[in-house]
């Protein structure tokens with residue numbers, strides 16, 4: 001392909017602003033897919049993504065477009081993940097293209113993820129084309145959004161294209177803008193091969209499929225290539241492009257985006273951002289590469305311990321396709337055998353947990369999500385704590401440091417008070433507070449630990465869904481952090497132990513034991529429920545003994561009602577685990593940790 005006729009771009013947008021719908025339209029209007037093959041939201045390949053309306057795996061499509069100047073152009077759209085957990089992947093995808101469509105819902109305006117992603121695009125030196133979507137809706141207000149884009153993002157919005165991805169209005173103008181406003185890629189076809197590994201995923205027929213952007217040189221089938229990060233060599237058995245279905249082609253040249261397969265067995269061996277060259281070539285690695293680092297850890301245990309092997313199989317399979325998901329076996333006194341798993345963030349955790357439960361039909365107990373703490377021992381050594389249950393003897397610990405984040409929150413004025421209060425409650429330190437129109441932008445320094453559990457849910461609920469949120473990790477800081485244990489009937493339940501700030505321990509402990517008291521069913525005996533730090537009890541509740549059989553209140557009269565009650569009890573039983581003599585229902589593990 002003539003490099004001057006290539007345009008590579010991505011779409012920057014906040015969730016629900018219409019990225020997928022617009023992508024579908026661009027594909028459809030250039031007849032890249034026959035109408036009947038057009039599935040809604042072509043680019044989101046996994047069902048779970050479609051259901052949750054989020055895009056996780058980067059994906060790409062090559063579109064041939066004959067422009068008004070009579071020339072045919074090759075447009076490569078790279079889809080970027082739309083969630084904060086995948087910031088590194090976003091930044092890599094952005095490096096693989098020269099420009100972005102900045103899609104803003106003209107009924108809503110700029111949101112936190114619009115900002116976060118546009119910063120990635122600006123970092124990658126992108127040319128930006130503002131696209132104001134949903135102009136078919138009565139609430140659409142283009143001049144307000146234009147003003148906001150200029151104020152908040154600081155780019156010229158006078159040339160913005162007014163689009164309805166729904167009706168198709170403005171699609172032609174968008175395609176023309178891609179051709180005329182975005183630059184063609186640069187690259188030297190005669191230089192040694194240099195390509196960026198943009199993404200990879202596992203396919204059961206072809207093995208690992210690697211998405212690449214060629215920077216310099218050419219890549220052909222049959223060649224031997226090497227990955228610089230791990231110095232592995234692979235024999236390329238297939239190269240091609242997505243239209244959006246896989247189409248095999250002969251070679252990829254500079255500026256092009258396509259895939260290769262090379263009998264690679266594991267996604268783990270292919271790292272996003274890595275540099276690829278020919279086996280015998282020497283090239284400088286691309287800047288900014290870093291291996292995926294899980295930041296949130298939790299234990300996954302089968303509710304039914306007989307399903308442990310099934311769980312192992314499910315986790316092995318999921319890990320094949322997800323290099324950023326880490327796991328190792330774990331055994332817990334209370335929960336038996338399970339896995340300690342590492343995730344890029346909470347959403348990532350939820351997606352994996354959902355897939356295990358749904359696709360593999362395994363009920364899970366998820367222990368409290370935890371971040372990685374640095375434990376500074378008195379002897380000067382530092383260990384990393386992934387699981388609060390492993391906290392060392394406190395008398396040997398000098399201090400504990402925790403990861404912090406910089407959080408950016410955009411919210412309509414009227415909810416600002418609630419947001420500031422929430423951030424304050426979570427030990428946040430305000431760094432910035434600015435206004436753009438009727439919206440406020442608050443920037444907070446927060447402990448990641450205070451955010452991983454339910455911060456996002458809380459934020460959504462106190463702002464009626466109007467706030468948007470984005471974060472990045474900034475580093476570690478020492479604080480007064482302790483391990484809080486929970487004892488049920490005098491037995492420690494390690495799956496409920498958590499790291500807390502000393503000043504918040506009483507409040508958290510109290511909330512936890514009160515919740516557990518409601519969640520644990522009564523037994524034939526009294527059950528003390530306690531929260532403790534070291535040996536010191538900081539909160540205590542007692543669940544009183546059950547007085548009589550639950551069916552007694554039916555007075556033996558209504559047999560069907562009695563049976564229903566017993567059935568209900570039985571179903572409830574299935575989802576419980578025994579701790580010593582006490583049954584604790586599965587939902588207790590999650591609910592007890594939610595802070596109200």
Ligand code: GTP
Pocket residue numbers: 013014015016017018019020021022052053054055082133134135136137163164165166167
């Ligand atoms: P994520 O994949 O979650 O990031 O969302 P997205 O940005 O891809 O948004 P999506 O394309 O899924 O659109 C979100 C919703 O807005 C869907 O219900 C679309 O049907 C709707 N929508 C998209 N574009 C338009 C438009 O131009 N007009 C109207 N009325 N609705 C639109």
